Every structure is written in structure tokens, then in C-alpha cells.
Amino acid sequence: MAEQFIGKASEFKDGDRQIVRIGEDEIGIFRHEGQYYAYSNFCLHQGGPACEGLTIANVEERLRPDKTSMGLHFTDSMNFVCPWHGYEYDMKTGCHVKDKSIKLRKYDVVTKGNDVYVVA
Amino acid sequence: MSSPRTVTAKASAKTSRAAKKSASDEGMSRADKVNFISAMMDGLPSKDAPAKTRTEKVARKASANKPLKVEILRKISAPVIVATPSNALSDEARKFAAAIEDKVASGDFDALTPEAVQALMTALCKFYSCNVEAGNKFAVVKDRHSITGTDAMITCGALLKAVDLQVFELGMWQSWSGL
Numbered sequence A: 001m002a003e004q005f006i007g008k009a010s011e012f013k014d015g016d017r018q019i020v021r022i023g024e025d026e027i028g029i030f031r032h033e034g035q036y037y038a039y040s041n042f043c044l045h046q047g048g049p050a051c052e053g054l055t056i057a058n059v060e061e062r063l064r065p066d067k068t069s070m071g072l073h074f075t076d077s078m079n080f081v082c083p084w085h086g087y088e089y090d091m092k093t094g095c096h097v098k099d100k101s102i103k104l105r106k107y108d109v110v111t112k113g114n115d116v117y118v119v120a
Numbered sequence B: 001m002s003s004p005r006t007v008t009a010k011a012s013a014k015t016s017r018a019a020k021k022s023a024s025d026e027g028m029s030r031a032d033k034v035n036f037i038s039a040m041m042d043g044l045p046s047k048d049a050p051a052k053t054r055t056e057k058v059a060r061k062a063s064a065n066k067p068l069k070v071e072i073l074r075k076i077s078a079p080v081i082v083a084t085p086s087n088a089l090s091d092e093a094r095k096f097a098a099a100i101e102d103k104v105a106s107g108d109f110d111a112l113t114p115e116a117v118q119a120l121m122t123a124l125c126k127f128y129s130c131n132v133e134a135g136n137k138f139a140v141v142k143d144r145h146s147i148t149g150t151d152a153m154i155t156c157g158a159l160l161k162a163v164d165l166q167v168f169e170l171g172m173w174q175s176w177s178g179l
Ligand code: FES
Pocket: A043, A044, A045, A046, A047, A048, A049, A050, A082, A083, A084, A085, A086, A087
């Protein structure tokens, strides 16, 4: 595994992402809240472009102590959604939001000054 | 000299061995079965892309620490939000909206009377549609995360019901008007 240069940090705004091919791997790199996250772009469902769909906050239902619903709310954690059939993955872990055993391959991202590298 | 009984026994043993042999010739050998199953699982190697040889695999391992070719396939930018200058009524509206959001978050659903909600919904509905018809199109909520799909469906459904419209009429009108 070696550090592969993928671009300049100054070109990556928060919320931006890039899809790159490194050797035989296709990788999606996200910048979210100042951090970089990189995952395999092959969805674990049927190989769709997992990192190219919507990014959307996690939805949770809030309940009162007596279990009556206070409705659905967006939380602070962010997910990205495979555009083919909607598998939703956690931005920080790459885990499927429902089944944590389904996990996209994660790549380390290293920044050196203004340079961004993916370890692949 | 062997007895006729021994000769018959030998002949029948020969016949059964031959039968077994021909049965295994007709069926698949163990190796054939293994090959067949692996072809089903992995797909047949195409002529253009022969399976990786051991030498190729070793070569890939040796280059594991070398920079690989990096090709940028696409860049997806964060959505751009264009800010417009505010005014006194807008500031007040934002403050009021924030106060309502707080009430919703704390579960105080009686903070506004139904009459007050009706007045607000009516005014906002008119204000928004006038803007869109005047060509001043903007998203009805700040971003995708402002409301949930359920919020949108409940409110749209209630608005359609209030004016006695069906969803298919909405669809037809949208396709005609392009709005
Ligand atoms: S291929 Fe990604 S959800 Fe089906």
C-alpha cells in the first residue's frame, strides 16, 4: 500500500467529493466537516456506484418516555446513499446504517500540507 | 480346470466392472465437476483477459509500494447556496420560525393554535406560489435535510385535500404547466 496523490486540499471544499481510479480500485473521497473519508465505490448490494448518490443526514424517530412518537428528525450524523437501490452508508464508518456487518472497504486519507493522498 | 460355476462368477464380475466403467465415462469425473462448479462461480476466463499468472501476481506485489496511476473520474461539488440580502420582515420571520422549531423539538405541539397555523400556512402558501408564478423560483425549504419525506407528504397531502385535489390532478397540472 502506498500513498497516492489525489489532489490539493485547497480544491476540496466541505461537502465536495471525488471519484478516482487508483490501479484496479475505484474510490470515492468525501470531505465532510473538515475530515476526509474514502471508500470503495463498489456498492455491496449489486456493485452500484456507492459514493455517487445523495448525502443525507440520518433520520431517527424520537419517542417520549411513554413511547408516543415525537416524529422523525434528522440527526447530526451524515450518510451517503447508493443511487441504484438506496443502500445507505454511514459517512464516518462506511457501515450500512441498518446492518453494521455490511461495510464498504475504507481507505486511509493522509494530508501533507496542501496535498491529499489516499493510501491504496 | 475351473468348474462351470467359477467361470460364470468370473464372467459376471467382469460384466459389473465394465458396467461401472461405462457409467463413470457417461457421467462427469470429479475433476470435471470441480472445474464446472468453479466456472459457474467465477465465470469462464475470456480469451482477451487470460487469468492472472503467478508472475503477474508477484509483479503486482513487488509494485505494492510504488505510486499507481491515479485517474480522476469525476468531481462532485457541494451544493452552492446563494445568499440574498435580508430585510426586517425576513429577520422577524426567521426568528419566529426558529421559535416554532424549538417548540417542535421540545414536543410542545400546542404552542400554536390550529387557527394560527392555518393563518401562517395560508400566507406562506400564497407568498410562495406568487413568487414561483412571477418567475422567482427558489427551493421551498433550505435543503434536503430541513424536513423529512414524511413531513413533506403529510403537508402536501393536507394542502391538496384542503382544495379538494387528487394526486393525479397535481401530476397532470405539473406536466402541463412545467412548474
Ligand atoms: S447496488 Fe447499491 S443499492 Fe443496489
